[in-house]
């Protein structure tokens with residue numbers, strides 16, 4: 184690392200690792216419940232487990248993005264973070280808000296809107312927290328010597344993500360309106376502004392790892408984020424087919440969301456092309472695997488598996504079934520979990536000075552978690568297709584169908600165990616690197 | 627070949643144009659379509675109270691409504707039509723976990739008036755025009 188203040192990133196990444204472990208525990212609780220073992224029902228009912236699972240996911244990803252920004256922005260703008268103390272305060276308050284929300288979910292304290300369960304009073308704390316974060320990042324960037332495209336795209340993604348949180352905080356009496364604006368947060372995040380964050384981090388990693396000229400990488404970055412917004416904004420329509428907002432979205436949403444995979448295809452081709460073009464090969468093999476991995480798996484999980492149910496005629500049958508859960512898992516994993524694990528793998532040796540570049544455990548972590556997650560995706564997919572057929576085609580009762588498909592959740596749990604082994608190894612490697620140290624500074 | 631400034635223009639131009647179209651389409655759907663399709667005239671204070679109870683207990687954490695939510699328990703948009711008022715109230719007011727097919731629901735033990743509010747909410751939402759969702763099972767005789 185070149186700047187002392189970059190060390191802050193380490194602690195955001197450490198928080199990410201902690202929350203990821205908890206997220207997985209709640210995933211198992213739900214997996215077992217689907218299999219018929221709901222012994223925890225009276226203590227942790229399914230809706231609690233689910234809110235915890237998905238909110239921890241979002242918070243650990245955000246913490247990872249923040250850590251990434253705290254590492255990348257000083258390096259790109261050639262300037263120390265304007266206030267390290269404030270950054271630590273922001274970290275601690277993020278952790279506290281997160282913990283209160285998660286504990287609250289166990290006591291029926293929430294706002295039952297999928298993915299936006301954080302109760303309103305805590306929302307305001309989130310807003311303050313994120314404003315502090317953005318304040319630090321934006322002032323560092325604008326006081327710095329350079330404003331690179333990579334850092335601008337990353338910052339733009341973070342600023343827009345904060346702005347888009349706001350439509351989710353409005354109360355509507357009408358469920359249709361509620362859902363309409365909920366998607367401004369959820370969809371425009373994952374299929375819009377978060378892709379800018381992903382693109383920014385990916386560009387940074389490719390510049391560092393492949394040594395390809397910055398101008399070339401950043402040109403393609405613009406093309407990719409251009410494709411993202413052109414398809415993704417109107418693509419929001421794929422959530423408006425069947426919620427009571429008019430027929431125009433069947434056409435607009437159908438066409439534009441079907442174009443969304445192009446941005447992910449762009450990301451995959453971009454990463455592979457830059458890797459092949461680059462002459463200087465960085466010795467950090469593990470970071471390279473995660474970087475290429477995220478570009479490819481996001482195309483499969485978000486692009487292809489998203490396309491699989493985005494056409495209105497298909498979505499009519501798959502809407503709100505386990506088919507959605509199949510896509511949700513591989514998309515979040517490929518695009519956002521893996522990009523966070525990639526930036527962690529790249530930065531850890533730089534922060535701590537310990538060069539574990541191609542350890543067996545590190546590479547196994549990559550393969551086990553990816554194969555495990557692919558297996559889980561298949562299990563969800565098979566269960567989902569069977570559910571769609573039996574429930575929506577044959578017309579069996581929901582509960583009877585769920586009994587028929589229980590067996591697939593056994594497979595899910597087997598694959599989840601493999602996945603968890605991989606994540607366990609990743610976390611083991613994380614802590615093996617030790618703490619960040621000033622000795623790792625490059626003058 | 628494409629230059630970096632052209633690529634930037636593509637990004638900015640594309641974003642502004644599609645976002646403008648998105649806002650216009652959203653505006654027209656929300657002002658013309660939604661009030662009719664959701665029968666806003668039937669959106670009584672009781673329905674709104676029902677929605678508040680629905681959210682306060684995170685029913686969406688197990689069920690779907692309008693096809694959105696979790697996949698642990700049945701889709702409820704048309705439940706009023708499918709089961710009727712009595713059945714729904716029994717589930718909501720039960721003091722032990724409701725589990726007709728093995729899977730347990732949280733035992734809310736609602737007061738009768740709260741249960742009525744939720745029923746009103748479910749009745750209202752069942753009348754929304756959803757472009758044919760949920761589909762009729764076409765293999766069922």
Ligand code: HEM
Pocket residue numbers: 297369373374421422440441443444481485486488489490491492493494498501502503504507510511512514515518519693694695
């Ligand atoms: C990294 C990007 C993406 C992530 C993280 C993601 C994640 C998700 C999640 C979690 C859901 C469930 C949402 C809910 O019901 O509340 C969902 C739904 C959906 N996604 Fe994605 N997605 C991504 C990209 C895409 C793309 C590119 C497409 C289309 C090509 C797509 C198509 C869909 C569709 C059609 C649904 C609705 C499913 C339903 O009707 O139940 N997604 N996505």
Ligand code: HEM
Pocket residue numbers: 206207210211213214217233236237240507508509511512515516517520595596599600602603695696697698
């Ligand atoms: C041990 C690993 C895991 C298991 C067993 C597991 C299991 C589950 C289950 C059973 C659900 C609930 C589906 C329902 O509503 O009925 C769920 C939801 C979800 N999980 Fe996981 N999960 C695991 C790991 C992960 C990871 C690593 C991610 C992200 C990268 C993730 C992202 C999600 C998302 C986005 C949803 C909501 C999906 C939707 O609403 O469509 N899960 N998970």
Ligand SMILES: [Fe+2]
Pocket residue numbers: 370374418419421422
């Ligand atoms: Fe979407």
